[in-house]
Amino acid sequence: MKNKTTSAHIVQALGSGLAGALALNVVHEAIRQVRPQDAPRMDILGKRGLRRLLAKANASQPTEDTAYVLTMLGDLVSNGLYYSLVGSGPGVWWRGATLGIAAGVGGVVLPGPMGLGQAPSNRTPQTKAMTVAWYLLGGLAAAGVSQAWSSKRR
Template sequence: MKQTSSLLQALGSGLAGALVLNILHETVRHIRPDDAPRMDVLGKRGLRKLLRKADAPQPDEDTAYGLTMLGDLVSNGLYYSFVSTGRGVWLRGVALGLAAGVGGVVLPGPMGLGEAPSNRTPQTKAMTVAWYLIGGLATAGVSWAWSKAQE
């Protein structure tokens, strides 16, 4: 039972961090369209690239956006769930958040997704790293609170 509870805590905390991350991205891109990170654009590019390689039909823009948001929540939620495993959730939240943010700045170009959505200005780069760090910290906070509630 404890193992199931730990898994639920990790997945639930990871999903909370992913939600915070996506809400930040989506809110700031409407407030600061010139330099906000556009991870949604990278996600749609990645989706379309995968579908082309699979010779699958391309979705319309709204469907691509919805699939990208769903994919972001699932993938970031699973990634952030590693924050909640074992002791040191705050340190792991910082480390995994920073790693994801730096990856979000440096990896899209080599992956063939373009650099501008996360790398176009110094502010864009800083926000990309900061948003993923905040997602990691949100995950750690939820996991910590979950642990305290179970004590």
Template sequence: MKKKKSARLPQALGSGLAGALVLTAIHETARRISPDAPRMDVLGMRGLRKILNQTDAPQPDHDTLFNLTMAGDILSNGLYYSLVGRGKKVWRRGALLGLAAGVGGVVLPGPLGLGEAPSNRTRQTQLMTVAWYLLGGLAAAGASRLWSKSRK
């Protein structure tokens, strides 16, 4: 018997959230340890400031900006990784989505006017950026598989 489509949504969202939390934990831990660690938090804060400037909205203080950025990162990455979904090719989808996000994290900030240094400063920074987004995608895939097994 096939599960209802509505039963798939909590699994997709939950596994996406798991991937986003793993990614954020890696980023936040590494930035405190390594000077070459990607600073996606800086890119996020720059992006949020840019949006607030364009809308003439008040600028929050640094701590509020950081917290809003972290919440936005977890939400947006969670929704993105929820595309991993479920099924037989979940590991492949997780890897491909993670790699695409990692490459985008290296390539897109410059053209978007956010600066290149936070994710593109050294070869090591670039590799960490791609690897960590890949790990987020694989964490989402793993969470999806665990969810599937626990529901059987």
């Protein structure tokens, strides 16, 4: 019985995390189409990171379209795993908000020191605010899905 419960919680956490990652990516992509002047461009940071890793591995560089697709897939996987930390049970909303804000602040602060450039997430005050807000939205989406999943299992 315990293994079945543990498996159910893992599936719930991963599913909720993926929902948060999807929400985050959909908002990022939609807003960059509407507000290109100050929308966060995490896709650019992702492509820079991917190209850097491939260069260090002496691997060939992908085309722009392939790099974009690989970056989006990488975002879904990495953010989905990150947001799966929301888990289940009491406190999912606080965990979702905390994880979201932490990721958003990290998205503003870390790219520069990592050598990926600051402009994609740090260009204007609006860019910074949107970066934090979209990651918070992802954390809250993961929490909402997790809570709904828990309610359905009861």
